Amino acid sequence: MLRSSQPLTxxxxxxxxxxxxxxxxxxxxxxxxxxxxxxxxxxxxQARMTGGGTEPKSSYPQWRRLHRPLERGRPLQESFxxxxxxxxxxxxxxDRWLSRLESCRWLSHVKAALSTAxxxxxxxxxxxxxxLVHGAEGTDTTLLVTALAQVxxxxxxxxxxGFQGLLEREWIEAGxxxxxxxxxxxxxxxxxKQEAPLFLLxxxxxxQLSRQFPFSLEFGECLLLTLFDNAYASAYGTFLCNNEKExxxxxxxxxxxxxxxxxxxxxxxxxxxxxxxxxxSHNALVIWxxxxxxxxxxxxxxxxxxxRSSQYLDEAWAETQRLVEDN
Amino acid sequence: xxxxxxLDRLSSRKAALGTLYLTATHVIFVExxxxxxxxxxVLHSQISSIEKQATTATGCPLLIRCKNFQVIQLxxxxxxxxxxxxxxxxxxxxxxxYEELYCFSFNPKLDKEEREQGWKLVDLNEEYNRxxxxxxxxxxxxxxxxxxxxxxYPTEIYVPKSATAHIIVGSSKFRSRRRFPALxxxxxxxxxxICRSSQPLSxxxxxxxxxxxxLQAIRKANPGSDFIYVVDTRPKLNAMANRAAGKxxxxxxxxxxxxxxxxxxxxxxxxxxxxxxxxxxxxxKSPSMSDFLWGLENSGWLKHIKAIMDAGIFIAKAxxxxxxxxxxxxxxxxxxxxxxxxxASLLLDPYYRTMxxxxxLIEKDWVSFGHKFNHRYGNLDGDPKEISxxxxxxxxxxxxxxxxxxxxxxxxERFLIHIQHHVYSCQFGxxxxxxxxxxxxxxxQERTYSLWAHLxxxxxxxxxxxxRSDHCQIQGTLRPxxxxxxxxYKFWSGMYNRFEKGLxxxxxxxxxxxxxxxxxxxxxxxxxxxxxxxxxxxxxxxNDNKVKSKQQDRSKQLGLSISNNSLANTxxxxxxxLKSFPSRSPSQGDEEDSALILTQDNLKSSDPDxxxxxxxxxxVEDLSCRSPSGGGCLPSEDSGKDSDEAVFLAV
Numbered sequence: 001m002l003r004s005s006q007p008l009t010x011x012x013x014x015x016x017x018x019x020x021x022x023x024x025x026x027x028x029x030x031x032x033x034x035x036x037x038x039x040x041x042x043x044x045x046q047a048r049m050t051g052g053g054t055e056p057k058s059s060y061p062q063w064r065r066l067h068r069p070l071e072r073g074r075p076l077q078e079s080f081x082x083x084x085x086x087x088x089x090x091x092x093x094x095d096r097w098l099s100r101l102e103s104c105r106w107l108s109h110v111k112a113a114l115s116t117a118x119x120x121x122x123x124x125x126x127x128x129x130x131x132l133v134h135g136a137e138g139t140d141t142t143l144l145v146t147a148l149a150q151v152x153x154x155x156x157x158x159x160x161x162g163f164q165g166l167l168e169r170e171w172i173e174a175g176x177x178x179x180x181x182x183x184x185x186x187x188x189x190x191x192x193k194q195e196a197p198l199f200l201l202x203x204x205x206x207x208q209l210s211r212q213f214p215f216s217l218e219f220g221e222c223l224l225l226t227l228f229d230n231a232y233a234s235a236y237g238t239f240l241c242n243n244e245k246e247x248x249x250x251x252x253x254x255x256x257x258x259x260x261x262x263x264x265x266x267x268x269x270x271x272x273x274x275x276x277x278x279x280x281s282h283n284a285l286v287i288w289x290x291x292x293x294x295x296x297x298x299x300x301x302x303x304x305x306x307x308r309s310s311q312y313l314d315e316a317w318a319e320t321q322r323l324v325e326d327n
Numbered sequence: 328x329x330x331x332x333x334l335d336r337l338s339s340r341k342a343a344l345g346t347l348y349l350t351a352t353h354v355i356f357v358e359x360x361x362x363x364x365x366x367x368x369v370l371h372s373q374i375s376s377i378e379k380q381a382t383t384a385t386g387c388p389l390l391i392r393c394k395n396f397q398v399i400q401l402x403x404x405x406x407x408x409x410x411x412x413x414x415x416x417x418x419x420x421x422x423x424x425y426e427e428l429y430c431f432s433f434n435p436k437l438d439k440e441e442r443e444q445g446w447k448l449v450d451l452n453e454e455y456n457r458x459x460x461x462x463x464x465x466x467x468x469x470x471x472x473x474x475x476x477x478x479x480y481p482t483e484i485y486v487p488k489s490a491t492a493h494i495i496v497g498s499s500k501f502r503s504r505r506r507f508p509a510l511x512x513x514x515x516x517x518x519x520x521i522c523r524s525s526q527p528l529s530x531x532x533x534x535x536x537x538x539x540x541x542l543q544a545i546r547k548a549n550p551g552s553d554f555i556y557v558v559d560t561r562p563k564l565n566a567m568a569n570r571a572a573g574k575x576x577x578x579x580x581x582x583x584x585x586x587x588x589x590x591x592x593x594x595x596x597x598x599x600x601x602x603x604x605x606x607x608x609x610x611x612k613s614p615s616m617s618d619f620l621w622g623l624e625n626s627g628w629l630k631h632i633k634a635i636m637d638a639g640i641f642i643a644k645a646x647x648x649x650x651x652x653x654x655x656x657x658x659x660x661x662x663x664x665x666x667x668x669x670x671a672s673l674l675l676d677p678y679y680r681t682m683x684x685x686x687x688l689i690e691k692d693w694v695s696f697g698h699k700f701n702h703r704y705g706n707l708d709g710d711p712k713e714i715s716x717x718x719x720x721x722x723x724x725x726x727x728x729x730x731x732x733x734x735x736x737x738x739x740e741r742f743l744i745h746i747q748h749h750v751y752s753c754q755f756g757x758x759x760x761x762x763x764x765x766x767x768x769x770x771x772q773e774r775t776y777s778l779w780a781h782l783x784x785x786x787x788x789x790x791x792x793x794x795r796s797d798h799c800q801i802q803g804t805l806r807p808x809x810x811x812x813x814x815x816y817k818f819w820s821g822m823y824n825r826f827e828k829g830l831x832x833x834x835x836x837x838x839x840x841x842x843x844x845x846x847x848x849x850x851x852x853x854x855x856x857x858x859x860x861x862x863x864x865x866x867x868x869x870n871d872n873k874v875k876s877k878q879q880d881r882s883k884q885l886g887l888s889i890s891n892n893s894l895a896n897t898x899x900x901x902x903x904x905l906k907s908f909p910s911r912s913p914s915q916g917d918e919e920d921s922a923l924i925l926t927q928d929n930l931k932s933s934d935p936d937x938x939x940x941x942x943x944x945x946x947v948e949d950l951s952c953r954s955p956s957g958g959g960c961l962p963s964e965d966s967g968k969d970s971d972e973a974v975f976l977a978v
Contacts, residue, residue: 087814094629095630102617107620111615116901119901122898214836288898290899291901292899293616293619294619294818294830295820298814304814308808312732312735315733319734319795320836323792324843327847
């Protein structure tokens with residue numbers, strides 16, 4: 001699986017031999033690959049006007065392009081803000097709740113993200129074909145798809161250690177602009193242009209997987225909530241800045257020298273225990289989630305975290321842990 | 328009928344080819360595939376509707392919808408055969424006489440004594456004794472011993488000590504269907520009670536001294552409070568409309584010391600339509616999130632569930648926190664009243680959250696108090712307007728509570744699903760007819776078997792591993808969060824999509840934890856035994872050998888390694904269109920993206936078909952069969968067949 005940003009074909013359908021050769025080396029003679037473009041066909045076409053575009057069939061003959069539009073940017077942030085508002089609204093009656101939930105579109109985004117990741121996974125696992133994923137910049141929906149696809153495909157990404165590696169690789173090093181994207185969250189009136197909850201969407205999708213495959217992830221909901229917290233505000237430097245360059249060179253403070261690593265803290269034996277899933281059992285197979293609406297639920301643990309007591313659910317989790325530990 | 332195809336609604340997998348059988352009690356589809364010969368059994372009692380669809384090139388489609396939400400789509404090659412099957416099923420699914428029902432031919436091979444014992448498992452007298460009755464305030468009355476006062480009430484009814492026979496009879500004449508106020512639940516800690524009745528025949532201005540005295544008697548039976556609540560579970564408009572027909576509700580001016588309250592729960596017709604609409608949403612092919620949420624809201628189903636729950640919470644609060652007695656009624660006092668009283672009881676008393684207690688609760692508030700099982704669930708062919716998912720809603724309220732309080736119930740989701748299944752199956756005699764009187768006339772207890780005994784015998788399947796009777800969550804009153812809590816009400820796909828395996832986790836956490844719990848227990852017992860033996864040093868040499876080999880056998884049996892096989896599943900279709908993937912060379916392709924469909928044809932079938940999979944390693948029984956999604960698996964039921972043989976899988 002490869003990821004990139006959009007090719008700069010532009011309105012004059014420029015070509016780039018090196019780019020074609022690079023993609024050419026990935027595939028053997030007669031093999032085919034898939035390009036999953038996270039923009040709609042129309043949006044991708046329009047991108048040409050501003051210098052971007054798509055890979056033309058004629059120049060990349062072995063690659064089959066598929067469009068799976070995923071929401072990003074401002075509309076995704078709006079979706080998030082609306083959802084949080086709806087969750088906090090005490091005046092909604094039961095006969096308006098579901099349509100209000102629907103109008104936020106958040107769950108539709110979860111469904112779309114999971115479906116696209118599954119598609120990428122299917123291409124690799126079922127079709128045994130290579131996949132290239134890109135959107136426009138390659139820093140948002142692209143990473144969402146590649147990271148999620150790996151959780152689906154690869155059992156080692158489902159271990160606590162492997163998952164950390166996945167986050168480090170596919171989100172942090174890959175250059176997801178955390179500083180811009182996870183700026184103020186849903187309550188702020190600032191409405192920053194660059195803010196968008198892609199990382200939260202990823203965590204939500206992982207939570208859906210954990211619900212559908214309760215034995216297959218080595219970590220629990222607790223970890224996902226902690227990651228959400230730390231992406232926005234953290235005592236550690238792991239999620240600072242927008243990319244490796246800024247972290248090492250650009251930032252006023254050199255992140256590695258002046259801050260502590262979130263992973264280091266997480267992996268202390270005392271801390272680690274809290275994040276493990278007592279039901280975990282290594283599952284060597286691919287986990288294929290159901291993306292039917294009935295299977296996708298609102299992540300109550302996150303969206304109602306401060307609104308309703310989780311006492312009874314926490315007690316249930318503690319009891320589960322106790323049962324397994326006793327054994 | 329041969330060469331019939333059974334279609335899978337959700338997945339694009341090819342239909343199963345097999346033979347369709349019609350027996351006196353079941354429809355059975357047996358797959359041709361020789362290794363598995365998967366069977367799908369459907370009881371005629373479960374059939375809700377049969378739809379013959381337009382003939383296509385492949386054959387005549389027949390859609391069977393069941394009361395337990397199973398939907399079976401068959402394609403019968405010949406139109407003639409399809410028509411015959413259709414006509415036969417219509418007749419078989421609408422019995423005219425009770426004797427046609429399965430419970431009269433079902434034979435679990437128990438002797439007469441065992442059958443009797445089964446019926447004695449739940450004893451309501453014991454239950455009222457447990458509550459603390461008879462006492463200074465409440466007593467049993469035999470005024471209805473020959474059903475002379477009210478034919479839909481039981482012979483043994485509990486009333487306030489100060490309610491004489493004269494008062495009871497007088498009050499019954501002033502109540503719809505003569506269902507006078509009687510005791511449902513008594514809280515011995517504070518003497519508050521929940522009583523139930525039907526609507527008074529008050530019209531616009533009628534009064535009845537005895538009825539007013541009856542309510543006073545209820546109030547006096549609780550010295551801790553100087554008033555009682557009267558809760559009418561109907562919407563105010565409906566109740567008012569009833570006045571024009573000479574019925575209505577209690578006027579606070581006429582009845583001293585009552586506080587009257589409407590809690591609007593819609594009637595059986597609204598509920599029937601609501602369920603219908605929700606099932607239509609479930610039948611949508613690949614709905615978007617939008618379609619689903621809009622459809623679900625449009626049905627109003629969760630709104631109704633919440634209304635019933637809110638009513639139960641109100642009553643539980645009145646009893647537990649205010650110490651005030653409540654009289655509940657609706658129109659006839661056998662639908663909404665039953666729902667609301669049983670929800671309130673469940674919240675108040677942890678006993679009803681045990682398996683036995685729950686059976687007792689249903690027996691008390693539903694069976695003995697004359698809920699019209701026959702009319703509501705269509706045992707026999709009757710008026711379609713009487714059909715309504717009343718007990719289904721109650722059962723769902725319990726599930727919603729279980730989701731909010733996972734440690735508080737001794738039983739699990741499967742228990743609820745099986746009870747719902749048997750309300751419609753007519754395999755046991757508990758839920759037949761419309762009243763105790765009718766059941767006794769038909770001699771149900773002598774001619775059929777009790778569901779409770781059957782469930783009790785298999786209670787290991789129904790336990791909640793997280794339940795601990797000493798846990799604080801279990802004790803006392805359950806206090807569900809009030810507002811805001813719309814989000815707490817989830818769509819119950821375990822029930823309404825029960826038979827769609829693709830939607831549910833492959834492996835049940837409940838079953839796994841139960842197995843863990845059992846193993847821990849056995850290991851602890853073994854540890855004790857070993858400890859004792861070690862003490863006896865002289866025989867230790869011989870015993871060590873014996874013990875070692877036993878240990879090895881047991882650990883092989885109890886190995887809880889979750890076989891990787893049982894976790895595999897297959898991808899559903901993640902794309903929208905249904906065009907198949909073109910096999911032409913990529914260079915001929917066009918710019919446009921035609922949706923990629925990875926159909927089963929060009930996928931490698933590397934994942935084993937797990938529907939019939941048995942987990943060979945562990946001594947724990949076939950988990951795939953047990954999972955809630957494995958729906959149709961109700962061992963030792965449906966036929967005299969050995970439960971290990973056939974894995975009942977629907978669709």
